[in-house]
Amino acid sequence: MSETAAKTFGTISEEAYRDLEEAVGPENASREPGVLDGYAWQPTNNDHPTERWVKRPVAVVLPGSTAEVQAVVRACNRHGLKFKAFSTGWGVWCGPTYDNVVQVDLRRMNRILEIDEKNMYAVVEPYAIAAQIQAEVMKKGLNLHIHGSGPNCSPLASATSGWGVGHDSIYMSYSPRNVLGAEWVLPDGEVLRLGAPGSGLGWFSGDGPGPSLRGVMRGSAGALSGLGIFTKCALKLYNWPGPPRIETEGCLLDARSEIPENMGFYLCAFPDRASFLEAVLKMGEAEIGYNALRTATAAYLNVMTPRLFKRLTDTKAIRDLMGKTLEYTIMMVLAANSREELDYQAGSLLSIVEDAGGIALDMSTQKPFVRMALMGFVRATIPALVFRIGGSFNTALDRNDALDTQENWRDACLAIKEEWISKGGILDDMGDNPYYVPYENNMWAHCEVVYQFDHRKPEHRAALEPIFLDFTIAALEQCMEPMFSSDPRVRAIIGPLAGGFNRWQREVSKALDPGEAADSTLYCGEGAFDLSAVDGAKVKRLNELIEKLKPEA
Amino acid sequence: MALADYKRDMEGCSRCSSCKWVPFNQIKSWRFAKNCPSICRYNFHAYSGSGRMIIANSILEGRSELNEAVAEIVYRCQLCGACDTACKVYRDDIDLTEVLLELRAFCVESGELLVEHMAVIDALKREDNVLGEPKERRGEWAAGLPLKDINRETCEVFFHAGCRYSYDPDLRDTLRGAVSLLLDAGVEVGIAGAEESCCGGRAYELGYRGEAANYADDLLSRVKASGARTLVTACADGYAHLRYLYPRMGKELPCEVLHITQYLDRLLAGGRLRLRNSLPTLFTYHDPCHLGRMGEPFLSDWKGDKLERPMSLKRAGRKGVYEEPRRLLRALPGAGLAEMERIREYAWCCGAGGGVLEAFPDFALWTAAERLEEALASGAEALATACPWCVRAFRDTASQAGIDLPVYDLIDLAVTAAGISVPAPA
Numbered sequence: 001m002s003e004t005a006a007k008t009f010g011t012i013s014e015e016a017y018r019d020l021e022e023a024v025g026p027e028n029a030s031r032e033p034g035v036l037d038g039y040a041w042q043p044t045n046n047d048h049p050t051e052r053w054v055k056r057p058v059a060v061v062l063p064g065s066t067a068e069v070q071a072v073v074r075a076c077n078r079h080g081l082k083f084k085a086f087s088t089g090w091g092v093w094c095g096p097t098y099d100n101v102v103q104v105d106l107r108r109m110n111r112i113l114e115i116d117e118k119n120m121y122a123v124v125e126p127y128a129i130a131a132q133i134q135a136e137v138m139k140k141g142l143n144l145h146i147h148g149s150g151p152n153c154s155p156l157a158s159a160t161s162g163w164g165v166g167h168d169s170i171y172m173s174y175s176p177r178n179v180l181g182a183e184w185v186l187p188d189g190e191v192l193r194l195g196a197p198g199s200g201l202g203w204f205s206g207d208g209p210g211p212s213l214r215g216v217m218r219g220s221a222g223a224l225s226g227l228g229i230f231t232k233c234a235l236k237l238y239n240w241p242g243p244p245r246i247e248t249e250g251c252l253l254d255a256r257s258e259i260p261e262n263m264g265f266y267l268c269a270f271p272d273r274a275s276f277l278e279a280v281l282k283m284g285e286a287e288i289g290y291n292a293l294r295t296a297t298a299a300y301l302n303v304m305t306p307r308l309f310k311r312l313t314d315t316k317a318i319r320d321l322m323g324k325t326l327e328y329t330i331m332m333v334l335a336a337n338s339r340e341e342l343d344y345q346a347g348s349l350l351s352i353v354e355d356a357g358g359i360a361l362d363m364s365t366q367k368p369f370v371r372m373a374l375m376g377f378v379r380a381t382i383p384a385l386v387f388r389i390g391g392s393f394n395t396a397l398d399r400n401d402a403l404d405t406q407e408n409w410r411d412a413c414l415a416i417k418e419e420w421i422s423k424g425g426i427l428d429d430m431g432d433n434p435y436y437v438p439y440e441n442n443m444w445a446h447c448e449v450v451y452q453f454d455h456r457k458p459e460h461r462a463a464l465e466p467i468f469l470d471f472t473i474a475a476l477e478q479c480m481e482p483m484f485s486s487d488p489r490v491r492a493i494i495g496p497l498a499g500g501f502n503r504w505q506r507e508v509s510k511a512l513d514p515g516e517a518a519d520s521t522l523y524c525g526e527g528a529f530d531l532s533a534v535d536g537a538k539v540k541r542l543n544e545l546i547e548k549l550k551p552e553a
Numbered sequence: 554m555a556l557a558d559y560k561r562d563m564e565g566c567s568r569c570s571s572c573k574w575v576p577f578n579q580i581k582s583w584r585f586a587k588n589c590p591s592i593c594r595y596n597f598h599a600y601s602g603s604g605r606m607i608i609a610n611s612i613l614e615g616r617s618e619l620n621e622a623v624a625e626i627v628y629r630c631q632l633c634g635a636c637d638t639a640c641k642v643y644r645d646d647i648d649l650t651e652v653l654l655e656l657r658a659f660c661v662e663s664g665e666l667l668v669e670h671m672a673v674i675d676a677l678k679r680e681d682n683v684l685g686e687p688k689e690r691r692g693e694w695a696a697g698l699p700l701k702d703i704n705r706e707t708c709e710v711f712f713h714a715g716c717r718y719s720y721d722p723d724l725r726d727t728l729r730g731a732v733s734l735l736l737d738a739g740v741e742v743g744i745a746g747a748e749e750s751c752c753g754g755r756a757y758e759l760g761y762r763g764e765a766a767n768y769a770d771d772l773l774s775r776v777k778a779s780g781a782r783t784l785v786t787a788c789a790d791g792y793a794h795l796r797y798l799y800p801r802m803g804k805e806l807p808c809e810v811l812h813i814t815q816y817l818d819r820l821l822a823g824g825r826l827r828l829r830n831s832l833p834t835l836f837t838y839h840d841p842c843h844l845g846r847m848g849e850p851f852l853s854d855w856k857g858d859k860l861e862r863p864m865s866l867k868r869a870g871r872k873g874v875y876e877e878p879r880r881l882l883r884a885l886p887g888a889g890l891a892e893m894e895r896i897r898e899y900a901w902c903c904g905a906g907g908g909v910l911e912a913f914p915d916f917a918l919w920t921a922a923e924r925l926e927e928a929l930a931s932g933a934e935a936l937a938t939a940c941p942w943c944v945r946a947f948r949d950t951a952s953q954a955g956i957d958l959p960v961y962d963l964i965d966l967a968v969t970a971a972g973i974s975v976p977a978p979a
C-alpha cells in the first residue's frame with residue numbers, strides 16, 4: 001500500500017477486524033485494499049462529477065447465517081464502526097458513505113428456503129436472485145414479481161429495502177406489496193420477525209398475527225440498509241399459466257423462445273394522451289394484462305440496435321415517426337389459463353383500444369420479435385441493455401401516483417432532457433424515454449425517465465448533478481415527492497416541504513439505532529447540491545419554490 | 554497492448570454482476586444458475602470477472618498495489634471466458650477476457666509469479682511441453698502408424714497432437730484413434746513427431762507472452778514447410794490458441810485450422826466416416842471452454858471506441874464449435890444426448906484451465922465435481938467431451954470424489970462406433 005493511498009482510506013483496528021473474523025470465519029472477511037475496491041467501484045447511478053468510486057469500506061464480510069449477521073452488527077456497535085449491507089450490490093446506493101464502514105456482502109445467504117405452492121409464497125434469502133426463484137417457482141405453475149432492474153437482482157432486497165416496480169406490476173403489483181413477513185437484524189443486533197413469522201405461525205402474512213411494521217421497515221423508497229439487515233423474507237407468488245420452463249435458445253437479442261400457448265402480445269398505440277390514459281384505465285377495470293410497459297418506440301430501437309439508432313435519428317422524418325406518430329404506445333402481454341380466457345382478454349383489449357381510437361398490433365404474428373422478447377418481458381431480461389448505448393444511465397424517478405400525473409412527469413423530464421441533449425451533457429435518445437408501468441387495476445402508475453451517458457466522458461459527468469437538480473426543481477413544480485428523495489440532497493429540500501418526513505426518518509433511525517451503527521445516509525441523511533456553477537435563474541426558481549411550498553408555521 | 558490500453562473497458566463495468574451468472578434467459582434452476590467457478594468458490598467480488606477488472610483499474614489508478622495476495626486472486630481463475638460471454642449479452646464495450654489476460658501479463662511483468670506456473674514455463678523451455686516430459690518422446694504415441702513426417706514431407710492434413718494427448722498414457726490411444734479415423738477415410742496425415750512443440754497458448758494464458766510468441770513462430774514455420782492446407786488438432790486448448798491467439802499476435806497460420814470434431818463431422822457428412830456399431834447410452838456433452846466460447850476465431854483488433862465497433866466484430870462466444878460435436882454424438886448408433894443446463898457459450902468449465910490445475914488443484918477438482926454433479930442431474934449415463942484436459946480433469950475428479958459417471962472422449966466413441974481397428978503401438 002503506498003503512503004498516499006493509505007492516507008486516503010479509512011482503516012480498521014486489529015481488534016475490530018479480529019472480531020469480524022470471529023463473527024464470520026477468517027476466510028469470509030477481508031481488508032485487502034484490492035478486494036475492498038471491488039466494493040468501492042459503484043458507477044451505476046453515481047452522479048459524482050469526478051469519481052465513480054464511492055468510499056472504500058474498511059473491511060468486507062460474507063456472513064452465512066442470521067447469527068453471523070447479528071455478530072457482525074454487534075461487532076460494529078462495539079467498535080464504533082458502521083455497516084452497509086447489500087444483496088447483489090448493483091448501484092451507488094449499495095456502497096459506503098462513511099470512512100468507517102464494514103460492507104456486509106450477503107452473497108453466501110443464497111437459498112430458497114421454502115416454496116409453499118398451496119399458499120403461494122416462497123421464503124428466500126438475500127442472494128437468491130429473481131431468475132433463480134422464477135425458474136424454480138415456474139416448475140410449480142407460479143411466478144414472482146421481478147422489479148424492473150431485472151433478474152440479476154434480489155427480490156428480497158427490493159421487497160424489504162428499495163423501490164420495486166417492474167413491468168409485471170400490472171399483474172403482481174410492486175415489491176412492498178409482496179413481502180409476507182421478514183426476518184430483520186436491527187442495527188443493535190437484535191432480530192425482529194415481522195408478520196406471521198413473528199408469532200411463529202409461518203410466513204403467510206406480512207401484517208400479523210405478529211408485529212406489522214411494514215411502513216417503518218419499508219416506507220416508500222426503502223431504507224437502503226439504513227435500518228438494519230434483512231436476512232429472510234417471504235415473497236408472494238402469483239399464477240403462471242405457462243409451461244414449467246420456457247424453452248429458449250440463445251441468450252438475449254439472439255434468443256428464440258417457444259411461445260406458450262395462452263399468451264398474447266399487443267403493441268397498442270394511441271393518438272393522444274387523453275385516449276391513452278382512458279384506455280389504460282379501462283384495461284385496469286377489465287383486469288387484463290400480465291405485463292405492461294409503456295416506453296417510447298425509440299427506446300426499443302435505442303437499446304437493441306444502438307448504432308443504427310444513431311444513424312436513423314439523424315433523419316428528421318424518422319425522428320418524427322418514432323417520436324410523434326408513435327408517442328403514446330404501451331406493450332401489453334396477456335397470459336391466460338385457457339384459450340377461451342385468452343380470447344376474452346384479447347377481445348377486451350382490442351375493443352378498449354378501438355373505443356379509444358387507437359390501434360393494437362398483434363405482435364404474436366411477428367414471430368421473430370416475440371420469440372426474442374418473450375423472456376425480456378416474463379423474466380425482465382432486457383433492462384440492462386440500457387447500458388449499451390453509452391455504458392451508463394441514470395433515471396429521473398417519480399413518485400408512484402395517478403396515471404395522468406405520470407404523464408406530467410414525463411413531459412417535464414422530456415423538456416429537461418432535450419435541453420441537456422442539445423448541450424451535449426447526455427446522449428441523444430430522442431429525449432422521450434419513459435419507463436412507465438401501470439398497476440393495481442391501473443389506478444396508479446410509476447414513470448421514471450431514463451437518460452443515457454458515457455461516464456468516461458468528462459462533459460457527461462459534469463452534467464450529472466445539474467441535471468439531477470433540474471429534475472428536483474421539476475418535482476417541486478409539480479408538488480411531487482419524488483422517489484429519489486432517498487438522495488440526501490433531495491431529502492434536505494423536499495423533506496421539510498412534504499410533511500417533514502425527513503424529521504420522522506431521523507426519529508425512527510434514532511430509536512432503532514442507538515449506536516449509530518447503520519450507514520443511514522440514504523435513509524435519513526441530508527446534504528446540499530453544489531449550486532456554484534448552476535444557472536442563476538434556476539437557483540432563483542428553486543428558492544422561490546421552496547418558499548412557496550413551505551408549510552405554514 | 555498493455556493493461557492500461559483496457560482502461561475504458563474497466564471503467565465501463567456497471568457492477569451489474571451478470572458476469573457471475575448464466576445468461577438470465579438460460580437460468581433453468583436455482584442449483585445450476587452460476588457460471589464463474591472462481592466467485593462461486595471464493596465469494597468476494599474480487600474473484601469475479603468484474604472484480605478482477607476493478608482490481609486492475611484500482612492498481613492503474615494507484616489506489617491499491619499488486620501484491621502476492623492480489624496476484625493470487627488474479628490467478629485463481631480458469632480464464633474460462635464465461636464471465637465475458639455473460640457480460641457481452643448486455644455490453645458491447647467491454648472485452649473482459651482480454652483484461653484478464655492482460656492482468657496476467659502485468660503480474661508476470663511485475664514479478665508476481667506463482668512457483669507452480671514458473672515450473673510449467675521451465676518445463677516448456679526445457680522440453681517444449683507443459684508437462685515437463687522428455688521432448689524426444691513426444692512422437693512416441695504415433696509409433697507404427699502410417700503417418701507422414703512433416704519435417705521431411707508435405708501432406709494434406711497437418712495433425713497437431715498437443716501436449717496432453719502426446720504424453721498422457723491414458724489418452725494416447727485416443728490420439729491414435731483420431732488419426733486412424735482420418736487414415737481410414739483416406740486422408741493423408743502428417744505430424745511433426747518428436748519435433749512437435751507446445752502451441753504456446755498455455756504460456757500466453759499464464760502471462761508469459763514472449764514464450765508464447767516463440768512457439769507460434771515455430772508452428773508457423775512448420776505449417777508453411779508442410780504445404781498442408783488444413784491443420785487438425787484434437788486438443789481444444791490448442792485449437793483456441795491457433796484460432797484466436799495466433800492471429801491476435803499477428804501469427805496467423807497459412808491454412809485452415811479445424812478441431813478434430815469438425816473434421817470428423819465433415820467426413821461423416823461426406824460419407825467417409827461411417828458409424829455402424831451401436832452404443833446404446835444416454836450421453837451428456839460437456840462443451841470445452843476452448844472449443845466453445847474461447848474457440849471463437851479472432852475477429853479484429855478494434856482500436857477505436859468499442860461502442861462504435863460493428864457487431865460482427867464483437868466476440869461474444871457464439872461462434873465457437875458447438876454443433877459439430879453434438880452432430881457426431883447424435884450420429885452414434887443407439888446413443889442419446891441429454892443436455893446439461895449450462896451448455897454452449899454458457900457452459901461451466903472443467904476447472905483445469907488458466908493454470909489452475911497446476912497451481913490450485915483443489916480448486917480445479919471442486920470445479921470439475923460441480924460439472925459432474927450437473928451431468929448426473931441431466932439423467933445421462935455417461936459424459937462425453939472433446940478436450941484432453943477436460944477428460945483428464947473429469948476422470949481424475951470422478952475417481953477422487955467417488956462420482957460414478959464414465960467419462961469419454963468423443964474420439965473414442967467415434968472409433969468404437971466406426972469399428973475401425975487402431976493398430977497397437979509398434
Ligand SMILES: Cc1cc2nc3c(=O)[nH]c(=O)nc-3n(C[C@H](O)[C@H](O)[C@H](O)COP(=O)(O)OP(=O)(O)OC[C@H]3O[C@@H](n4cnc5c(N)ncnc54)[C@H](O)[C@@H]3O)c2cc1C
Pocket residue numbers: 044084085086087088089090091093094095106126147148149150152153154155156157158161162163164165166223224225226228229230231383384386435
Ligand atoms: C438498469 C436498471 C434498471 C432499474 N430499474 C428499476 C426498476 O424498474 N424498478 C426498481 O424498483 N428499481 C430499479 N432499479 C434499481 C434497482 O432496484 C437497484 O439497482 C437494486 O440495487 C437492484 O439490486 P438488488 O435488488 O439486488 O439490491 P442491492 O443492489 O443488493 O441493494 C439495493 C439497496 O438495498 C440495500 N439492501 C440490499 N439487501 C439488503 C438487505 N438484505 N438488508 C438491508 N438492506 C439491503 C442495499 O444497501 C442497497 O441500498 C434499476 C437499476 C438498474 C441498474
Ligand code: SF4
Pocket residue numbers: 565566567568569570571572573602603606639640641644647649
Ligand atoms: S457483467 Fe460486465 S458490466 Fe456487469 S459487472 Fe460483470 S464485467 Fe461489469
Ligand code: SF4
Pocket residue numbers: 588589590591592600601602629630631632633634635636637653
Ligand atoms: S474467466 Fe472463468 S473463472 Fe475467470 S473470472 Fe471469468 S468466469 Fe470466472
